[in-house]
Amino acid sequence: MPEAAELPTRREEGWRYSAVERLQGEALDDWRTIDIAAGETFRDTLVIRDADDPQPTRLHRWRVTIGEGATCELFAVLAAAEYARLEVEVTLHKGAHFEFGGITVGGRDTVREFVTRTIHAEPEATSNQTVRAVHWGHGTGNFLGNIDVVRHAQKTDAAQDFKGLLLEKGASVNAVPQLEIFADDVKCAHGASVGQLDETARFYMAARGVSPELARRLMVQAFLGDALVALDDDETRETLMQIALDKVDKAL
Numbered sequence: 001m002p003e004a005a006e007l008p009t010r011r012e013e014g015w016r017y018s019a020v021e022r023l024q025g026e027a028l029d030d031w032r033t034i035d036i037a038a039g040e041t042f043r044d045t046l047v048i049r050d051a052d053d054p055q056p057t058r059l060h061r062w063r064v065t066i067g068e069g070a071t072c073e074l075f076a077v078l079a080a081a082e083y084a085r086l087e088v089e090v091t092l093h094k095g096a097h098f099e100f101g102g103i104t105v106g107g108r109d110t111v112r113e114f115v116t117r118t119i120h121a122e123p124e125a126t127s128n129q130t131v132r133a134v135h136w137g138h139g140t141g142n143f144l145g146n147i148d149v150v151r152h153a154q155k156t157d158a159a160q161d162f163k164g165l166l167l168e169k170g171a172s173v174n175a176v177p178q179l180e181i182f183a184d185d186v187k188c189a190h191g192a193s194v195g196q197l198d199e200t201a202r203f204y205m206a207a208r209g210v211s212p213e214l215a216r217r218l219m220v221q222a223f224l225g226d227a228l229v230a231l232d233d234d235e236t237r238e239t240l241m242q243i244a245l246d247k248v249d250k251a252l
Contacts, residue, residue: 006028007020007023007024007028008020008023008028013144013176014087014115014117014144016144016174016176017111017113017140017142017144017174018083018085018111018113018142019057019082019083019111022056022057022082022083022111023057023059023083026057026059027059028059028061030061031061031062031063032060032061032062032063033062033063034062034063034064034065034072035064035065035067036064036065036066036067036070036071036072036096037067037070038067038068038069038070038093039067039068039069039070040067040070040071041070041071041072041073042070042071042072042073043072043073043074043075043233044073044074044075045074045075045076045077045236045240046060046074046075046076046077046078046086047076047077047079047240047243048077048078048079048080048081048084048112049077049079049080049243049247050079050080050247050250055081056081056082056083057081057082057083057084058078058080058081058083058084058085059083059084059085059087060085060086060087061087062074062086062087062088062089063089064088064089064090064091064098065090065091065093066090066091066092066093066096066097066098066125067093067096068093068094068095068096068122069094069095069096070093070096070097071096071097071098071099072090072096072097072098072099073099073100073230073231074088074098074099074100074101075100075101075102075227075228075231075236075240076100076101076102076103076114077102077103077104077105077240077243077244078102078103078104078105078106078112078113078114079103079104079105079106079112079243079244079246079247080106080247081110081112082109082110082111083110083111083112084104084110084111084112084113085112085113085114085115086102086113086114086115087114087115087116088100088114088115088116088117089116089117089119090116090117090118090119090127091119091121092118092119092120092121092122092125092127093121093122093125094122094123094124094125095122095123095124095125096122096125096126097125097126097127098118098125098126098127098128098129099127099128099129099230100114100116100127100128100129100130100131101129101130101131101227101228101229101230101231102114102129102130102131102132102143102227103131103132103133103134103224103227103228103240103244104131104132104133104134104135104141104142105133105134105135105141105224105244105247105248106135106136106139106140106141106247107135107136107137107138107139107168107171107251108137108138108139109137109138109139110139110140111139111140111142112133112139112140112141112142113140113141113142113143113144114131114142114143114144114145115142115143115144115145116129116143116144116145116146117145117146117148118145118146118147118148118158119148119150120147120148120149120150120153120156120158120183121150121153122150122152122153123152123153123154123155123156124154124155124156125153125156125157126156126157126158127147127157127158127159128158128159128230129145129159129160129161130161130226130227130229130230131143131145131160131161131162131163131227132162132163132164132165132223132224132226132227133162133163133164133165133173134164134165134167134220134223134224134244134248135164135165135166135167135171135172135173136166136167136168136170136171136251137168137170137171137251138170138171138172139171139172140171140172140173140174141164141172141173141174142173142174142175143162143173143174143175143176143177143192144174144175144176144178145160145162145175145176145177145178145190146178146179146180147160147177147178147179147180147181147188147190148180149179149180149181149182149183149186149188150182150183151182151183152183153182153183153186154183154184154185154186155185155186156183156186156187156188157186157187157188158179158186158187158188158189159188159189159190160177160189160190160191161190161191161192161226162175162177162190162191162192162193163192163193163194163195163223163226164193164194164195165194165195165196165197165220165223166194166195166196167196167197167248173194175192175194177190177191177192197216197219197220198219201215201219202215202216202219205218217245217248217249220245220248221241221245224241224244224245225241228240228241
């Protein structure tokens, strides 16, 4: 069968807004497996930035299993590549916790996206996902997040929060949060919003002598910071934020 026939299409939910035409030649079955033992804590970051070797497509697919009472924290910044995608499938066991903070930034005709599937397979597990997207030009930022709660996973507490910021006309962001809940004693929430910079806040800052460039940067920084609140390593948090802000500074 020709390789092109094996590529996903936008008819598939997980690829609805993707740049599937840029996947030609990519190893779609190359998954990274992360198994976290009961009671353990695991943290990792993914950064795609201009300083990396230039590649038109950067595809990362991770499968994560979080053991009983264990914690997994993942943070990512997608700030380079014509098409950048991080896909995460997570299975939580009893009392486990999953934390995800993601940032996409970009302009031109780039597409950068997070796709997550969080499976609450046992009771009393918690998950929290916070994603922020800032785009301009004809750039696109996507978040497709699916939360599955199986029938016996009572006392589940799961949340997703996505916000997109459009700095120029022509840019777009897409959010598809989905919940599939079969248990009845759960707490699940999701939210998604898209907007532009607050002109009232910009006027307020300008009236107090803040330059337009600095005002914009401070507002973008505050917006993106939500995705990294749960990261308690100050040095890593500042590094990730700087990578995202540097991308915005170069573009505008």
